[in-house]
Amino acid sequence: MGVTLDKEARQGLTLLSPTALYALLMLAAPLAMVVTFSFWTQNYLDIDTTLTLDNYREAWSKPIYQVLMMRSLRISLMVTVVTVLLAFPIAYYLSFHVKKRKALWLFLITVPFWTSYLLRVFLWKVILGFNGVLNTALMQVGLIDEPLTFILYNSNAVVLTLAHAWAPFAILPIFVALEKIDRSLLEAAEDLGDGPVRRFFRITLPLAMPGVIASTLIVLIPTVGDFITPRLVGGTDGLMIANMIQIQFGKANNAPLGAALAISSMVIVAAISLVIYLVGKKMGGRTE
Amino acid sequence: MTRLGKYLSARWLAVYAVVYMLFLYAPVVLLPLFAFNDATIISFPLTGFTTQWFTVLWETEALHAAVRNSAIVAISTAVLSTTLGACAARAAARYKFPGKRPVMGFIMLPLVLPEIIVAVSLLVLLMQLGMSLSLWTVILGHILICTPFSIAILSSAFQGLDNSLEEASFDLGETRWGTFRRVILPLVMPGVVSSLLICFTISLDEFIIAFFLTGTDVTLPVYIWSQLRFPTKLPSVMALGTILLALSVILLIMAEWFRRRSAKKQGIEASAGGFM
Numbered sequence A: 001m002g003v004t005l006d007k008e009a010r011q012g013l014t015l016l017s018p019t020a021l022y023a024l025l026m027l028a029a030p031l032a033m034v035v036t037f038s039f040w041t042q043n044y045l046d047i048d049t050t051l052t053l054d055n056y057r058e059a060w061s062k063p064i065y066q067v068l069m070m071r072s073l074r075i076s077l078m079v080t081v082v083t084v085l086l087a088f089p090i091a092y093y094l095s096f097h098v099k100k101r102k103a104l105w106l107f108l109i110t111v112p113f114w115t116s117y118l119l120r121v122f123l124w125k126v127i128l129g130f131n132g133v134l135n136t137a138l139m140q141v142g143l144i145d146e147p148l149t150f151i152l153y154n155s156n157a158v159v160l161t162l163a164h165a166w167a168p169f170a171i172l173p174i175f176v177a178l179e180k181i182d183r184s185l186l187e188a189a190e191d192l193g194d195g196p197v198r199r200f201f202r203i204t205l206p207l208a209m210p211g212v213i214a215s216t217l218i219v220l221i222p223t224v225g226d227f228i229t230p231r232l233v234g235g236t237d238g239l240m241i242a243n244m245i246q247i248q249f250g251k252a253n254n255a256p257l258g259a260a261l262a263i264s265s266m267v268i269v270a271a272i273s274l275v276i277y278l279v280g281k282k283m284g285g286r287t288e
Numbered sequence B: 001m002t003r004l005g006k007y008l009s010a011r012w013l014a015v016y017a018v019v020y021m022l023f024l025y026a027p028v029v030l031l032p033l034f035a036f037n038d039a040t041i042i043s044f045p046l047t048g049f050t051t052q053w054f055t056v057l058w059e060t061e062a063l064h065a066a067v068r069n070s071a072i073v074a075i076s077t078a079v080l081s082t083t084l085g086a087c088a089a090r091a092a093a094r095y096k097f098p099g100k101r102p103v104m105g106f107i108m109l110p111l112v113l114p115e116i117i118v119a120v121s122l123l124v125l126l127m128q129l130g131m132s133l134s135l136w137t138v139i140l141g142h143i144l145i146c147t148p149f150s151i152a153i154l155s156s157a158f159q160g161l162d163n164s165l166e167e168a169s170f171d172l173g174e175t176r177w178g179t180f181r182r183v184i185l186p187l188v189m190p191g192v193v194s195s196l197l198i199c200f201t202i203s204l205d206e207f208i209i210a211f212f213l214t215g216t217d218v219t220l221p222v223y224i225w226s227q228l229r230f231p232t233k234l235p236s237v238m239a240l241g242t243i244l245l246a247l248s249v250i251l252l253i254m255a256e257w258f259r260r261r262s263a264k265k266q267g268i269e270a271s272a273g274g275f276m
Helices: A007-037 A054-061 A063-097 A102-110 A117-128 A133-141 A155-165 A167-180 A183-191 A196-224 A228-233 A241-249 A255-285 B002-035 B052-059 B061-094 B100-111 B115-129 B135-159 B163-171 B176-205 B208-213 B220-227 B231-265
Strands: A041-043 A046-048
Touching: A007 A255, A007 B061, A007 B100, A007 B115, A007 B135, A041 A255, A054 A063, A054 A255, A063 A102, A063 A155, A063 A167, A063 A196, A063 A241, A063 A255, A063 B002, A102 A167, A102 B002, A102 B231, A117 A133, A117 A155, A117 A228, A117 B002, A117 B220, A117 B231, A155 A167, A155 A228, A155 B002, A167 A196, A183 A196, A196 A255, A228 A241, A241 A255, A241 B115, A255 B115, B002 B231, B052 B231, B061 B100, B061 B135, B061 B176, B061 B220, B100 B135, B115 B135, B115 B208, B135 B176, B135 B208, B163 B176, B176 B231, B208 B220, B220 B231
Parallel strands: none
Antiparallel strands: A041 A046
C-alpha cells in the first residue's frame, strides 16, 4: 500500500481484522445492498434491476407514507423529550444525592429492561386497557366513573410504553456526564453568589449537556424503527413507519419499496440527529 | 434559605425517584401476579393461586422446540460475539494504529442503528445470495448487535491490564500465545464471563432480527409473539415470562458479580454502570 506500518500497528490491525471483517461483510455489505435494492423494483417474485427512483417517488409522495413518516417522527420526538425529561431528575438524584449504593440503584434501574421486551409492551396493554389495571384501580378508588379510553390504542400509549422501554438508556449517559462534573465548580459558583437555580442552569446543565445529547440520540434513533409497540398498543392511529416497512418486506412483498422507506426514514432521522447534536454542542460549549 | 431549599429539593427528588421506580417496575411486577393467577383472562381482581399455567408450559411441545432453538442461538451468539469482541477490545486497548477510531466506530454502529434496519438489510443480502433462512441467519444478526456490548464490557477489562506484566512474561521466555493464555486471559476472565452472560441474555430476548431472519425454526421471542394473538394462551405466556424474568435476573447478577471481580483483580474500584 505504500504506507509502511510499524510492528505495533500491524499487530493491532491483525487483531482487529476478524471483527472488522465481520462488520464489513454483515453490516457494510448489507447496508450497501439495501441501498441498491431501493433503486430496483419488484413484480411479485421478479426483481427488476434497472435503476429507478420510482420507489422514492412513491415513498415521498403517497399520502399514506407521508402520514406515517410524520407521525413516526412526531411520536419519536415526543418519546425522546418525555424520556429524557423524566430521566434527568433520576440521574441527578443518583449522582448528587445518593451517597452509598449507587451501583445497586443502577442495577435496579436496568433490571426491568432485561425482561422480555415483547412481554413488557404486552403488559402495558394489560395496564392501560378498557378493563385494565389502571382503569379498574381508578374506578375502585372512585376517581372515575367509566373507564378511560384515551390511554390505549393511540399514540399516547405508544409514547408511554416507549418512554418506559428506553428509560435506562436515557438515565445512564446523563448519570455518567453528571458524575464527571467537578464538584468544586459548583462550590465556586455558590461562593460567587449564584443561587441554586442559576447555578443549575449556568454550571450543571451545560456540563451535563454531552450526556443529555447522547441520551436524546440513543432514544430517538431506535424508536423510529420500532414496530412492536405501535402494533400492540398503538391501534390504527398509532401505527408508525416501521410497521409499513415490515409489511412491505412481508405481506405486501415489495421489498424494494420497503428498502426505500427504510432508507428515507434513516436519512431523515440522521438529519434531525445531526441538528440536535450541533445545537446541543453549542449549548454545552457556551460556558467554556 | 439555601439549606432548607437543599433539604426540600433532596426530599422531592427522593419521592420522585421512588415514583419513577414504581413506573419502571409496574409491568414487571404484574408478570408473576398473572402467572400464578387462577383465571383464564389477564385482569384484576386476582381470583386465586395456581401453578397450572406452568404445567401447561411443561406439556407444550412447540415451546420446547423454541427453547432449544433459542438456546442454540444464544449460546452460539455469546461465544462468537465475545470472541470477536475480545479481539476488537484488545486491539483498541493495547495497540496504536491508523484508522482505529473510524473502524471501531463502525463496529459499534449497531448500538444506535434501529434493529429493523439491521434486520432488513441482512435479509436483503441473504435473499440476494440465495441463502435460506435458518437459525444460523439469526445468529449472524445477533452477533452483529451483541459484539458492541461485548466490546464495551471487555474494553474496561483490557484497559486495566498492566503492560509490564506482559513484558515480564516475554522476558521470562513465554511465547505470545503462552503469555496470552497464562497471563492475560486469567486477568480478563471475569470480563469474558460477564460478556458471555450479557450477550446470551440479549440474544435470548431479541425479537426483531429473529422475526425477520428466522426460517421455520422459531426462537422463543418469535414463539411468544405468535402466542400473544390467542387470548387463551396468555396465562401460560405470563408463566413463561416469569421464568424468563427469573433467569435474566440470575444471569445479570452473575454477570455483575464477575465484572466486579474483574475490576477488583486489577485494583480498579468497582464502579457503577458496567452493563452499558
